[in-house]
Amino acid sequence: MVVTPLPYRRRLSPREHEIVDLIAAGFQNKEIASMLGCSKHTIVTHLRRIFDKLGARTRAHCVALTVELSRPAARTDGRGSRTNGR
Numbered sequence: 001m002v003v004t005p006l007p008y009r010r011r012l013s014p015r016e017h018e019i020v021d022l023i024a025a026g027f028q029n030k031e032i033a034s035m036l037g038c039s040k041h042t043i044v045t046h047l048r049r050i051f052d053k054l055g056a057r058t059r060a061h062c063v064a065l066t067v068e069l070s071r072p073a074a075r076t077d078g079r080g081s082r083t084n085g086r
Contacts, residue, residue: 012066016050019043024063 012020015036022032029047035039047062054069056062 017020019046023059
C-alpha cells in the first residue's frame with residue numbers, strides 16, 4: 001500500500017521539526033530524549049504524531065518526506081512541462 005503524504009493537512013510543530021532534524025542527524029530516541037530533557041516515551045509519542053501527519057512508515061521515510069516537503073513546488077508553464085522559474 002502506498003501512503004500519499006498530505007503536507008498541508010497538518011503542519012509540524014517547531015518541536016516536531018526539531019525531532020525530525022535530530023532523527024536526520026542519526027540520533028536514537030533515548031539520545032533525543034536526553035538532549036531535549038524529556039522521556040523516551042514522549043519522543044515516541046511525538047514520532048507517532050509526526051508519522052501520522054506526514055504519512056510516513058519509517059524514520060527514513062519521515063526524513064525523506066520532510067526534505068521533499070520543504071522544497072518549493074515546481075512551477076509549470078500551463079502545458080504540463082516544468083520551467084526553471086524564469
